[in-house]
Amino acid sequence: MQLIAKSGGPAVIRLNLQDNVVIAREALAEGQYLDVDGITVRQPIPSGHKVATERVEQGQPLRRYGQIIGFASQAIEIGEHVHVHNVQMGDFTRDYAFGTDVHASPASEAFFQGIVRADGRVATRNYVGILTSVNCSATVARAVADHFRRDIHPDALAAFPNVDGVVALTHGAGCAVDPAGESLGLLRRTLGGYAVHPNFAAVLIIGLGCETNQIESLLQTQGLTASAQLRTFSIQEVGGTSKTIAAGIEQVKALLTQANQVQRETVSARHLVVGLQCGGSDGYSGITANPALGNAVDRLVAAGGTAILSETPEIYGAEHLLTRRAVNQAVGEKLIARIHWWEAYCQRMNAELNNNPSAGNKAGGLTTILEKSLGAVAKAGSSNLVDVYEYAQAVTAKGLVFMDTPGYDPVSATGQVAGGANLIAFTTGRGSAYGCAPAPSIKLATNNRVFEHQQEDMDVNCGGIADGSISIEQCGAYIFEEMLRIASGERSKSEQHGYGQNEFVPWQIGAVT
Template sequence: MSQSRRQVIKVHPTDNVAIVVEQGGLAEGTVLDDGLVLTGPIPQGHKVALEDIAAEEAIVRYGEVIGTATAPIARGGHVNETNVRLPQAPALRDLPLATRPAPNVEPLEGYTFEGFRNPDGSVGTKNVLGITTSVQCVAGTVDYVVRRIKQELLPRFPNVDDVVGLNHTYGCGVAINAPAAIVPIRTLKNISLNPNFGNEVMVIGLGCEKLQPSTLLEDRPVKVYENSRAADPEANVLSLQDDSFQGFGDMVDGIMAMAERHLERLNRRQRQTCPASDLVVGMQCGGSDAFSGVTANPAVGFATDLIVRAGGSVMFSEVTEVRDAIHLLTPRAVDESVGKALIEQMTWYDSYLEQGQADRSANPSPGNKRGGLSNVVEKALGSIIKSGNSPIVDVIGPGERVRKKGLTFAATPASDFICGTLQLAAGMNLQVFTTGRGTPYGLPMVPVLKVSTNSTLGVRWHDIIDLDAGRIATGDASIEEVGWELFHLILDVASGRKQAAADRLGIHNDLVLFNPAPVT
């Protein structure tokens, strides 16, 4: 990475563009160190042409072609979405598979965190009662009961961090036997298995929904709650339409009684020292800008490699922000079967978008463009840097659980909320979320650490951002320094020694299922 007085950053020696670093941008007539004169004002994060670029000539950033010029762009000119033509996506046939040898790195030993060990061997970073729902019809009731539980029961169980209703919009009026219905169904099943819920599964249903509670518990015993304080203490399913309930008050009393039994068991959990290999970290970005691939995502990638070296699990996601950089990922597959699985997920999503009469030009968002990202190719090249340099050991479909230690590609849409929901189902016990434009995104089920890509945001949103990676752009810190800082912050938050800003402020988003199946 070369820099000119930190006014601009050029990432790769072959790049013919650089991004503006300075807050407020650079004015027309600004002279850079090499004598380049800006032909017009260029906002922070936007690209300046480092040489004359002819019409149809390639525009290169990260050493990769991000598009072609729609018209001549003079040296010192502003390069943006209006004068960059989106190139074709990389063909999925004949991509190199598992051709890059794994980096020769030393194992990272001796790092631990204080987590909640579960009977199945997984480890939670929180101790939360999650109340699963089988249909959206019961969401209002569950929200009502969650408020009551927090007020009346939770103070009696100091080792339990929170009570969360896992509400969603699925369960009825859906083609539940359609092949694609497997995605939302397995997502709901696997969310209840997240390690932060301590294997305490509690399902609230209505009774007439297509997605019966027993479907969500098909691998576990179904024990139905009866309207009695002497009901089975192991009860894990309650249906509001049960004939024994006489009015809303009876339903609420039943849920409260069942929740109390689960809280009693969760309260026995104690934090204990666990190796860093028990981390399952989801990496995600949202509200991205042109700094994402220069500061925050490289630092996250460095932390990703540290976690993998420590024996932990990391997943990166967002198919539409991987698709245009897939040729850089398939060589990193640990073997050909993993490389082929990557291609299969790209192919499936290409078909999914085509069926919906959408294409990849729908990404990036207007905010991404205001932050300097011209198109999805540039965005993808910056996004995949979160994956670091480790080999990709596995690929999982939407809603599936992480199966292996190391770096996994978890296929999800790029939507922040859907991606977060699917990574939750995959089993993450902590999430790292990078942002350049800013978002108050958070999840109540797992800690979410937000990393700013630029210090303008880091300072302005000082009480929402957990770590400012913009210091890399200004030269105040290196990628390695911020990567190590993030790694230690992950261990501290996973241990409960520090609290993520979103948790401290109580900023939490709803679950959003990915449902590619028909709705009837």
């Protein structure tokens, strides 16, 4: 990355010598002179937005990161603001070049203080979880969990200091769907993944009793069996709302003593499975926090751990950068198959993949999904892509993997956690408010303003990369150490605020009848 300075400090950032835009590090005024090929700014340009460094004719490509981010919808002059008013999407050929950039990965060692379950799985947190088979049992599930909330009942868990909490993860589905359809299958796979997540010492599943998503069928399809640590019951079976709440409270009380019998111990970082997220992205995301997180991912992979890149609509247009790192052609083709599924899905739903970026993304300087995607894949670092998973599938591979999910952060992270993620790393340039249970979430700010303005929600500030006060490598090393600290039990900002229960949002793709 080249920082191009003006008097008083760097004004713009050039990311690649092939680019015909540079990024404003600060707000640029009309008539301001930039010492980049003698450019004079033609109109006010907000921080994080793009300015043209050469004339671009209508229909010609715009490049950032050395890659195409869109095409000029009208002629663009040197010094003009390059954004949604003069950039449009267009088709172009991408060279998938399967496996051409695969390389030998370094090996290192790292450790954290984890919780080792009886079957050898390693947890970063120790919760009792309450899941629901259907929306109809959500209220009672929440009431059971609320009985043990430390902010409401400070003494409820006083005797159980090793239990992080009791959480109810509810949803709005489970009935009025095809019992053999894709939608219910996806919900069951998600619930099944949470039911066996190592961060849960024990799980209760509460149903209504007459729903399509029968608990017995849920367990059977997911290869699960009710046990002392996986308990189930329904409102109709118990005999009503208040009785069910009382029964749930007694069930949790019976589980807490055993759940408390854990101690953290030193374990290898190969037991870390980190879900990668970016939300409320801006023009800095692909310059600061995302590549810094990518550097941390490379360190995690070198230590034997796993990172899950997701949000398929937000790698659209940049997928060729991942296929080049696929360990074989079959893995690369699995990724492209998911891209094609999304193209067909959007056509079927009369939608466009370029409905992303969001309004906030655009205000922060992102113009097209191509530009957003090129910045988003930076979270994956430079590690080889070893496998591709569908939504909420159990992740068994070690290294960098991809999971097919929507771009909507709560839905995407829900799938990652169902797949086994025991930590979430989340970059944001606009200040997203997000947390995840039972997996802790680390928030990484892309710029100094967001970190300083919303410091109570941000764990790491990556903004110094833009002004050169810290390197991507230094920031990446810090993020990796932060991962190890949070995995060892240090509470993230989102945990301190109590985020996590409302952010459980399984992907719903089927018809409701």
